[in-house]
Amino acid sequence: MSVSRLEFITKIGVEDMGDLADSLDDPKVLRLENLDTDLRPPRSALAATKQAVDDDDANSYLPFFGLDSIRQASARLVGRQSGHTYDWKTECVISAGGLSGVLNVLLATLEPGDEVLLTDPTYVGLINRVRLAGGVPRYVPLIPSPEGWRLDLAALDQIAPGPVKVALIMSPSMPTGAVLTEDEWQAIVTWCQRAECLLINNSAMERILYDDRPVIHPAAFPGMREHVVTVGSASKEYRMIGWRVGWVVGPAAVVADTARVSISNVVCQTGIAMDAVAAAIDDPDDGIRSSVETWQQRRDLLLDELADFKVIPPHGGWSFLVDVSSLGFDGPTASRRLLELGKIAATAMVNWGTDHTRNYVRVVFSNEPLERLRGVGERFRAALT
Secondary structure: OHHHHHHOOOOOOOHHHHHHHHHHHHOOOOEEOOOOOOOOOOHHHHHHHHHHOHHHHHOOOOOOOOHHHHHHHHHHHHHHOOOOOOOOOOOOOEOHHHHHHHHHHHHHHHOOOOOOEEOOOHHHHHHHOOOOOOEEEEEEEEEOOOOEEEEEEHHHHHHHOOOHHHHHHEOOOOOOOOOOOOHHHHHHHHHHHHOOOOEEOOOOOOOOEOOOOOOOOOHEEEEEEHHEEEEOOOOOOOOOHHOOOEEEEEEEEEEHHHHHHHHHOOOOOOOOOHHHHHHHHHHHOOOOOHHHHHHHHHEEEHHHHHHEEEEEEEOOEEEEEOOOHHHHOOOOHEEEHHHHHHHHOOEOOOOOOOOOHHHHHEEOOOOOEEEEEEEHHHHHHHOOO
């Protein structure tokens, strides 16, 4: 019998679909189910990693809160994006990946029963971490349309601010690829100020933006520097998934408490990875712009291929959702048919928000090149029509 803390912790779906696709050992299967990428990390990061393997100092628990190099680089990065200056010694701690950082901040800021504002849909891994930390998810809907997703501002305005202690927001969001506009960020900021709550900005994909959309950082809004904690990651923008390095940057008091949680949780980060991530952050040839161009080409091809289906276009990120409910399927059924009849691995969105997410399957376009994506529309039609 599971302990009570696990009562509402659900599967993410990707683990089962990924294992199933692996077991088929079929190169014809399109791997559209999980957030891997075939685009390589910056060359500077690879060189620094290779050097660290032979450096005995990198084979160490110390320093517990991250090497000076990565703390300095992370503080500078968040400073550039937000327009503020952060003290890397007191306002930055390094985490073992971005989601470890998110959990540590939640554990440092929530009392059991506190509500956490999330968009709906959102990544089930964020929902589960809220619950592990004793929090209660409170959802504000994202509204789908043929033009993309928009935040439901009227619904946000109706949410009682009192029980909400933290807003956990990601833009671009997973799994939708929704990108908040200036007005939507302003509405969230205004709501957080009214609620007197902390805003955790999950910035893992903040520069993976399409059609020349600008980066908007919530700490840049007036009065928000001391109320925003930015949790970043090397996994997506720098294509460094296996390095498991993230950062938490924000007000000193919150960062200090997060550090106390961190040393009691994962203890330390990956020693041979931190200098490599620092090198990537400081590298003017980091490859982010060219990678975004490649991912946008893949997105555009898929949107064209799937024009006959109810696709909600993403404005950023690595994935988008297809609503299969009008075809007479729920997400799990469509996912199974896509794999069996179309040789497409795509994850059903059960538990990625409220009940309506059962209507969706997610398509990830970060890990398959254009030549393999061509013809995906025929595969969808074979499986779902």
